[in-house]
Amino acid sequence: MPPKSDLAHVTQLASLNFLASKATRAEFSLGDAGLQLHIEPHAPGVYRLRAGLPAALLPEKPSARAKAHAEMLLAREEPISELFVSSIADGTQDGWRLEQGDTVLELSHSPLQFAVYRNEDCVMQTRLGSTLAHGSDGQGNAWQFDIELDGDDALHGAGLSDGELDRRGTEIISDVPTDRALPLLWSTKGWGVYASSVDRIQHDIGRSDADLYRLTVQGDVLDLFLFVGEPAEILNQYTALTGRAGQPGLWPMGVWLDQAPGQSVDETLAIVRRFREQQWGLDVVQLAQPAPFGFQADKPAFEWNADRVPDPRQLITQFQEANIQLVAPSFPGVLAGTELFDEWEDRGWLLIDDDGNALALPGCEASGGRPFGLLDLTNKDVYKLWSERHRQLFDDGLGGPTCDAQFDIPDGITARGGESGAVLRTVYPMLARQALFDAVAGHKTPQEGIVCSADLFPSVQRFAWQTGPQTGNDWQALEHTLRTALSLGDSGVPFQAHSLGSAAHSTAGMTPELYIRWLAMSVFSANFSFQSLPALLPDAFDAETRELVRHWLQWRYRLIPYVLGIIEDAVRSGQPVQRSMALAFPNDPVAQVWDTQYLLGPALLVAPPLRPGKQVQVYLPEGDAWWDLNTGWRYEGGTTWTIEAGLDTLPVFGREGHMLCLGPTAQHSGEFNSARILDEVWMFGMPEHSPVVMRNKIRVMQMQGSSYIKGLEGLRILPSEGLEVKRRGAEVRISRAR
Structure with a gap:
């Protein structure tokens, strides 16, 4: 290069x-x-x-x-x-x-x-x-x-x-x-x-x-x-x-579990059962590298690895019976030194060098450490083949793929379409992500599905599920994953999923306090995954910590209608789930100094603790008043406060004029009642804005000092102090208490 x-x-x-x-x-x-x-x-x-x-x-x-x-x-x-x-x-x-x-x-x-x-x-x-x-x-x-x-x-x-x-x-x-x-x-x-x-x-x-x-x-x-x-x-x-993000659907919004390297399917299923027994919410298991399926050594059949997954149908059925969706890694390659590699090299279906020889990249996690050739996805036949082979997996019940394809392709390599050098390095991960999205969602109306990847390229914001970094297991790692999410949001990417710790690093720094702080921040984010390494699972900690895990996971499922509503809003406006202070408050230079605070959607300000201790300093941006979700107290904007936050609380403030719509407590997304997605509404002062919520049908209208709201039938309403609620048929009136 x-x-x-x-x-x-x-x-x-x-x-x-x-x-x-x-x-x-x-x-x-x-x-x-x-x-x-x-x-x-x-x-x-x-x-x-x-x-x-x-x-x-x-x-x-x-x-x-x-x-x-x-x-x-x-x-x-x-x-x-x-x-x-x-x-x-x-x-x-x-x-x-x-x-x-x-x-x-x-x-x-x-x-x-x-x-x-x-x-x-x-x-x-x-x-x-x-x-x-x-x-x-x-x-x-x-x-x-x-x-x-x-x-x-x-x-x-x-x-x-x-x-x-x-x-x-x-x-x-x-x-x-x-x-x-x-x-x-x-x-x-x-x-x-x-x-x-x-x-x-x-x-x-x-x-x-x-x-x-x-x-x-x-x-x-x-x-x-x-x-x-x-x-x-x-x-x-x-x-x-x-271009804007596609929709992820409901089940990906639940809690994820990343299978640990080398862990068997039976061991992972045992962890799933422990989550269910402890009433810890869980929706998705992401299988570990290497890729459990791919092209065979001697033929273009795209099949599961029989040594790792002897019976794919039984595998998917076992997880579905536990109300778990499976996500599995893939990679756009053919193992070097195989008959298929030689055949496709001759056919011109692999990326080639100036002498017409196929590029063989060093082994990666997805290939099991074995060298491989890259499929030439600029060739329409190759693109179609790779996409269609994956579509069959998804039709058989696999939830979605994960694929990192941002390879450091040397300058001397050329694709069938004529791309080479910087152009090929930019285009290749775009084609890989699009081919997989076509496979999982392209045949659906509307297009709904996820492709998990850490790749970055122009138009990456068209795909909803960006994978966060595996950063470590200390306080600096927590801040690292938060900053990456905020910087991606500033760059137009609406969504980053966090990893709660890293199976690739020493777990010595993961204290119970850090574990719960990391979990609480992740709950108030686009989404996150547990790591199934024993030292990073909830039952590695004491009973008090395990109860706090249950508390925060209940919050996660209650927040799903709001968070998914933010993603639906990103399809219309391009705004990310976690919004930096500079993005949300560009005219408040003081707010921008507090750059590890963020807005979760339009309604909530989150100030996650990033150091040990219960006291957290918070700056509330000017121009709005803010309501403490934990105490119900109202604070004027443009002020700085020291908040006492135990491990069962997180400094979160509602923006005046907005509402927070919460769903019911659930153990997985399959328990959501599509006819009753919402359970409760919290109001932050007099409602002025229609709430952000999935499949939003709630509308706010103001008249003569009162707010009239349609769409809150059957919901518990918690008004701010000084307001009263009156119902008349399908309409709710919020007015000043007399």
Whole structure:
């Protein structure tokens, strides 16, 4: 893989000249290089900038490969807004003003500079004299785009981080697996940028120059989207542009158990029975690596490993009888040194090198440590075969797959579609995830299903079940998994499932206090899994700890209607389940300092303890009042408090004007009554907002100082102090107590 580097032979594009405009596009020439710049009003608050040679910007007939890559990156290709273009000639700077609604993009003629305005306030501008550059980085054509930073720019997104959520001072490269990159970056000042490309993207976020964000994109065409608005609106527009998450369904929202490496099915079933006996909720078992099924050594049959699973039908039946769904690992490969490897190498169904020889990667966990060749998923026949073989497994009762396919593919490897280098490293995990999603959900209406993976790539937010890291078994590991979830949420990924501890690390640091704190945070998250290593199971601890486990798992199942409602909302708005303070409160700089607090959906503020002890400091953001779920006390926003939190409590605060709808206590999702999903409603002050809840049919209307709510029939209602509830048929009236 090429080293990180800046462009060689850079040409600064120093001037801009107007060519033509219409409602959906303005066209400019870039200096004397024969290049053009096209700007579209892609959506309200979204400008699309495309730079390159005219023939590349407006090809007569895009290639099939180009169309396929565009579909991977964009869910909506055509602009849906309109542009008003006017010239600027104020005596000091000539240029053009491109307006749509309350946002403006100003372009200066010479020297070239861009400035973005929202309601007449400048929220972003490029660096004067080095706004846009074109050159070569040794791999082909590439572009540089430079944005000037100031002290108020806190920059978020760009992928996974286990440290600071503000990405300033970092450098991130899209196709370097360890960088864990994603393409969206945004500022709390109200701007964002997304480079739409499957080629290499490099973010230098104030690392080389503290006052500069430099975006470097390989390719003949620069395709850049500028977003203007609050961070939540940027995520909304970004996910509308690139695609939004599918639905996971009900059973994946229950508690998971990860089988320990080397553990037998009978041992795992015994643990499931202990969970049931102790009334600890459980819905899903995820089988351990290696993959229990795959292509056979001498034929293309896709079968279970008979040594590990002698009777697959009996296996699935045993777990289903315990009301447990099974998830199992897979990998898109064929073991090296087998007849099938040689046959598919000859057929061209595996990724190959420059000499036509199939790539053989070193063994991984999924392959049982044996070297393997990668299926060429750019080949439609191979893609279809791999997807259809998995569909049969799911039709037979397997709940879903887990598959990590972000391999470090060398530069000399080429796919049938012509992809190689950074493009292939980016495209491959996208194809693997999509093929499995097609298998598990593509034939359903609506598409509902999960594919568990830790892979990150452009448009990863289209898939709901992102796997969290196995970080360790100490307090730092707890903070690590929380920060990764918040950073992924900032990057447009709606969902990360946490692991409660790690079977791959020493368990010496996992104290009862840490175990319960980790569990409580995980309960108030998208979801989580227990590890079936004996030292990390609830019955490894004392009776008091086991009772606390039961307490928190009851909370988890009661929260499912709310958490699944947040995910359903992500399909409409792109907002993540766990929302960072910067995303939720971009205008409160104090809140952003408290970066391990988060909003769970729109209604709940969670401040998980990340250190031993009962006292927890909490900052309640300004602009709202907050209601303590544990005491019912009301606090004004913009204040800091020290909360006493025993192990049976978690600092959680309801946002005034919102409601929390809770389901009944259950041991697994099969106990949910589809006709009565909800059991109880908690109100935080006078209701102003319709609640977030799965299959939401509850609506709030305000009139003359009271709130009128439809959809609460048969539910217990707990109003805040000072409010009273009156029922009239299907309508509930909430008013001030007299």
